Amino acid sequence: MNAGVITDSMNRDFVLAVEGLTVSFDGFKAVNDLSFYVDENEIRVIIGPNGAGKTTVLDLICGRTRATTGSIRFKERELTKMKEHEIVRAGVGRKFQNPSIYEDLTVFENLEISYPKGRTVVGALTFRRDGPVKERVQEIAETIFLADQLDQRAEYLSHGQKQWLEIGMLLIQDPELLMLDEPVAGMSVSERKKTAELLNTIIKNRSVIVIEHDMKFVEDIAHKVTVLHQGKILSEGSMAKVQADPKVIEVYLGH
Amino acid sequence: MFADYSLAELGSIFVMQGFAGLILFSVFVLMALGLAIIFGQMGVINMAHGEFMILGAYVTYFTSQFFLHFLPSLFNIYFFVAMILAFFASGALGMAVEWLMIRRLYKRPLDTLLATWGLSLILQQVYRSVFGPREVGVELPNWMMGSLALTDTIEVQINGLFVMGLTIAITIAVALLMYKSAWGKQVRAVVQNRVMAGAVGINTEKIDRNTFGLGCGIAGVAGSAFTMIGSTGPTSGQLYIVDTFLVVVFGGAQSLLGTIASAFTISQAQSTMEFFLSGSMAKVLTLLGVVIILMLRPQGLFVIKVRR
Amino acid sequence: MTIPAPKSGRTFFLRPQDLIGIIVLAILLLVVLPLALDNFRLQFVGKYLTYAFVALGLVLCWGYAGILSLGQGVFFGLGGYCMAMYLKLEASSVENTKIQSTPGIPDFMDWNQITSLPWFWEPFRSFGFTTLAVVVVPALFALILGYALFKRRVGGVYFAIITQALAAIMTILIVGQQGYTGGINGITDLRSLHGWDIRTDSAKTILYFVCVGLLLGCILLAYYVKSSKLGRILVAMRDKEDRVRFSGYDVSSFKIFVFCLAASLSAIGGAMFTLQVGFMSPSFVGIVPSIEMVIYTAVGGRLSILGAIYGTLLVNWAKTSFSESFPELWLFGLGGLFIAVVLIFPNGLAGLWQSYVAPRLGPLFGGAAKRRAAPPSASPPASGPVAPAAAE
Numbered sequence: 001m002n003a004g005v006i007t008d009s010m011n012r013d014f015v016l017a018v019e020g021l022t023v024s025f026d027g028f029k030a031v032n033d034l035s036f037y038v039d040e041n042e043i044r045v046i047i048g049p050n051g052a053g054k055t056t057v058l059d060l061i062c063g064r065t066r067a068t069t070g071s072i073r074f075k076e077r078e079l080t081k082m083k084e085h086e087i088v089r090a091g092v093g094r095k096f097q098n099p100s101i102y103e104d105l106t107v108f109e110n111l112e113i114s115y116p117k118g119r120t121v122v123g124a125l126t127f128r129r130d131g132p133v134k135e136r137v138q139e140i141a142e143t144i145f146l147a148d149q150l151d152q153r154a155e156y157l158s159h160g161q162k163q164w165l166e167i168g169m170l171l172i173q174d175p176e177l178l179m180l181d182e183p184v185a186g187m188s189v190s191e192r193k194k195t196a197e198l199l200n201t202i203i204k205n206r207s208v209i210v211i212e213h214d215m216k217f218v219e220d221i222a223h224k225v226t227v228l229h230q231g232k233i234l235s236e237g238s239m240a241k242v243q244a245d246p247k248v249i250e251v252y253l254g255h
Numbered sequence: 256m257f258a259d260y261s262l263a264e265l266g267s268i269f270v271m272q273g274f275a276g277l278i279l280f281s282v283f284v285l286m287a288l289g290l291a292i293i294f295g296q297m298g299v300i301n302m303a304h305g306e307f308m309i310l311g312a313y314v315t316y317f318t319s320q321f322f323l324h325f326l327p328s329l330f331n332i333y334f335f336v337a338m339i340l341a342f343f344a345s346g347a348l349g350m351a352v353e354w355l356m357i358r359r360l361y362k363r364p365l366d367t368l369l370a371t372w373g374l375s376l377i378l379q380q381v382y383r384s385v386f387g388p389r390e391v392g393v394e395l396p397n398w399m400m401g402s403l404a405l406t407d408t409i410e411v412q413i414n415g416l417f418v419m420g421l422t423i424a425i426t427i428a429v430a431l432l433m434y435k436s437a438w439g440k441q442v443r444a445v446v447q448n449r450v451m452a453g454a455v456g457i458n459t460e461k462i463d464r465n466t467f468g469l470g471c472g473i474a475g476v477a478g479s480a481f482t483m484i485g486s487t488g489p490t491s492g493q494l495y496i497v498d499t500f501l502v503v504v505f506g507g508a509q510s511l512l513g514t515i516a517s518a519f520t521i522s523q524a525q526s527t528m529e530f531f532l533s534g535s536m537a538k539v540l541t542l543l544g545v546v547i548i549l550m551l552r553p554q555g556l557f558v559i560k561v562r563r
Numbered sequence: 564m565t566i567p568a569p570k571s572g573r574t575f576f577l578r579p580q581d582l583i584g585i586i587v588l589a590i591l592l593l594v595v596l597p598l599a600l601d602n603f604r605l606q607f608v609g610k611y612l613t614y615a616f617v618a619l620g621l622v623l624c625w626g627y628a629g630i631l632s633l634g635q636g637v638f639f640g641l642g643g644y645c646m647a648m649y650l651k652l653e654a655s656s657v658e659n660t661k662i663q664s665t666p667g668i669p670d671f672m673d674w675n676q677i678t679s680l681p682w683f684w685e686p687f688r689s690f691g692f693t694t695l696a697v698v699v700v701p702a703l704f705a706l707i708l709g710y711a712l713f714k715r716r717v718g719g720v721y722f723a724i725i726t727q728a729l730a731a732i733m734t735i736l737i738v739g740q741q742g743y744t745g746g747i748n749g750i751t752d753l754r755s756l757h758g759w760d761i762r763t764d765s766a767k768t769i770l771y772f773v774c775v776g777l778l779l780g781c782i783l784l785a786y787y788v789k790s791s792k793l794g795r796i797l798v799a800m801r802d803k804e805d806r807v808r809f810s811g812y813d814v815s816s817f818k819i820f821v822f823c824l825a826a827s828l829s830a831i832g833g834a835m836f837t838l839q840v841g842f843m844s845p846s847f848v849g850i851v852p853s854i855e856m857v858i859y860t861a862v863g864g865r866l867s868i869l870g871a872i873y874g875t876l877l878v879n880w881a882k883t884s885f886s887e888s889f890p891e892l893w894l895f896g897l898g899g900l901f902i903a904v905v906l907i908f909p910n911g912l913a914g915l916w917q918s919y920v921a922p923r924l925g926p927l928f929g930g931a932a933k934r935r936a937a938p939p940s941a942s943p944p945a946s947g948p949v950a951p952a953a954a955e
Contacts, residue, residue, distance in 0.1 A: 373901025
């Protein structure tokens with residue numbers, strides 16, 4: 001379902017259109033009149049100094065924080081009016097900054113819960129762990145290098161493995177828009193390499209928004225980079241363009 | 256229900272019931288202040304708070320007995336001595352409890368709730384075994400007796416006025432302590448970022464113990480005030496715990512001002528309705544109203560929107 | 564110890580060790596206790612078992628989903644009052660009450676100058692309606708409450724305090740409206756069910772077995788819920804609520820479901836209490852009984868379905884024997900239990916069983932030894948000093 005039709009590049013619909021997005025916390029505008037557009041199959045990286053509002057943008061898109069004003073349209077649906085689980089079901093997946101997995105459950109169960117079936121109370125009560133479920137879990141587990149850990153309690157995984165597991169939990173939902181918050185933070189060098197590899201395979205055929213600090217990593221994957229500063233867009237464009245932007249240099253080096 | 260009364264009578268009723276509500280309000284505020292400090296600042300649910308209050312009440316009772324028998328000439332001022340003793344007795348017990356029990360339970364608020372409930376049962380039984388099951392009352396010094404006639408139809412009791420004045424003084428002292436003193440700054444630092452507070456040299460364990468002790472000490476003072484409006488028995492404290500928790504939650508746990516405003520609202524609503532309805536229905540309606548408002552506004556009335 | 568091996572494709576929802584555990588419990592309750600105890604003592608066990616329904620509900624609601632309700636007594640009471648209203652109407656036939664100024668209504672109404680049966684009593688003339696009401700009324704009440712609170716993300720200690728306040732409100736209301744509810748004395752002097760005298764020893768023995776049967780049925784239900792995907796979602800929710808929400812689940816509806824289920828279970832217990840003990844009163848509704856019911860679950864092990872039953876029996880047995888001989892000591896004991904179960908053995912009996920008994924029985928019985936163990940898929944909600952009991 002995510003393969004999508006490659007439309008004429010001149011006449012494309014944006015997968016995600018954020019327009020005039022503002023949120024204020026007790027007067028403080030964490031995101032201020034923000035607009036940006038994400039294409040089908042585009043990989044967009046958001047960078048910016050701490051407190052620039054990067055995570056807040058993801059929170060706003062997935063409904064965790066409610067916008068004060070502005071609109072977020074995802075495939076012609078207005079997300080700002082939808083509940084979190086409806087947004088997920090519409091095809092938006094979100095990975096949190098710290099690995100957010102169910103420590104008390106096994107790797108298998110972690111993935112199984114994310115499998116997009118039986119999401120209602122009755123559905124969950126009557127859910128059967130049948131062939132397709134097991135196959136899909138197995139398939140995902142192989143992708144995220146955890147095929148031999150399926151029966152392991154997630155609590156006992158390493159930090160990197162937990163990050164992969166959460167990525168796998170998103171993957172099994174097969175979202176059209178995938179949002180990753182610092183997917184390689186806190187990883188060892190070898191884990192980081194493997195993760196980059198993993199991300200390169202999973203970002204195919206879907207739109208991705210990534211928040212990342214690791215510039216090497218950003219350069220490798222980004223189609224387009226958005227630089228946020230104090231809740232506003234400072235610069236946007238290709239990595240090379242952004243890196244040459246004097247405003248960006250000022251913000252990163254001037255402080 | 257208003258039809259049977261003339262307008263002037265209604266006015267007097269509201270003022271007098273309002274004043275009766277103010278005494279209830281004072282006890283609520285003193286109870287809730289301690290609880291708000293413990294819950295709001297430390298995240299601990301202290302179900303034994305009522306028993307800390309009752310300890311203060313017993314201390315007050317025994318101080319009054321002591322003065323009556325040994326220092327009758329100074330009986331007029333026994334209450335001030337009792338208050339200080341009550342503060343330190345309840346505070347010391349609170350610090351001991353923090354050290355033995357609570358400090359092992361931070362970050363497990365539901366478990367503190369169960370453990371402190373257990374503590375409250377034990378304390379109740381201790382009071383029953385040591386002080387006897389009978390309810391006791393204090394004798395008031397002469398100057399606190401009687402009432403003040405404001406108009407022909409409106410009278411207020413002096414001890415009520417005294418308790419209110421006391422409440423205001425203690426509230427101001429607590430506010431100053433929490434928001435102006437260096438110690439209060441340390442407490443708030445620990446609340447906001449425990450690790451960082453520790454890193455800049457604040458002894459977080461000591462702060463925890465003292466904060467808990469302070470909250471319990473204020474409960475002890477509340478107990479002193481309580482002796483003026485009710486008699487003290489082993490289980491008297493339990494009657495107040497649910498109301499007090501509602502006061503704290505209703506006000507928004509981290510706001511002292513909210514606590515006071517909500518104590519005022521709840522006590523006034525209850526006291527005013529009590530005149531027209533039976534006491535039990537007044538209580539039901541008050542509690543129900545609070546619960547419904549909490550459903551509409553779960554963070555309490557006075558909490559600002561914060562970034563998650 | 565691993566989870567229900569994912570690859571084995573379980574078709575039956577009970578693991579072998581669960582099945583053995585249930586059979587052992589069934590033999591204990593249906594054979595051993597009836598043979599070993601006299602009628603009087605057996606009736607005590609029957610009464611305790613009605614609380615076990617509440618404890619069972621709390622395992623799902625508190626242990627698994629992390630929702631601590633301090634108002635389960637309300638649901639126990641609702642179920643109990645529904646049944647009591649039916650029985651009271653049957654006991655208040657016109658010929659039984661002809662000395663009253665208004666014959667045919669319950670005696671306490673007559674004492675309170677009420678001259679006709681209130682409308683909400685009327686449907687309780689039907690046994691069918693009553694049976695339905697026992698399960699549905701508390702569930703509806705829980706639904707409304709759960710909807711209002713969980714949709715607005717009220718949880719944790721706030722939920723606990725609000726449910727506790729409701730327990731207080733309910734008690735005050737029942738005591739205050741004595742013309743409609745029987746007041747502080749409750750609804751007493753219940754005699755017969757469909758003409759069958761429930762006060763005789765033989766009737767009480769039969770009711771004991773009915774109670775055990777229902778309890779075993781509810782235990783199976785609880786196991787089914789636990790082993791379904793819903794059970795795992797509850798654990799997941801307790802751990803990382805946001806992650807569940809952002810996996811496409813409407814978290815509140817799951818909380819509402821488990822809260823309603825716990826309410827209905829408690830209510831069945833309440834109805835069985837009324838039938839076996841012969842009255843229902845506000846003293847089973849308020850703050851104190853409600854929080855005591857939590858301790859039954861905690862002592863049994865908040866994550867163990869069978870543990871909750873043993874916990875209930877043990878605490879109540881201790882309560883009865885202590886309060887008979889040393890009434891002062893009981894409060895110390897109960898208070899100490901609250902503290903100990905939180906500080907020292909947070910997994911309760913089930914945790915102790917798993918740590919000390921099961922490993923020794925293991926070589927003898929194989930898998931059977933793990934029967935009362937806490938489910939491995941879940942350690943208590945709180946991390947900190949709680950050691951994962953299931954780690955083997």
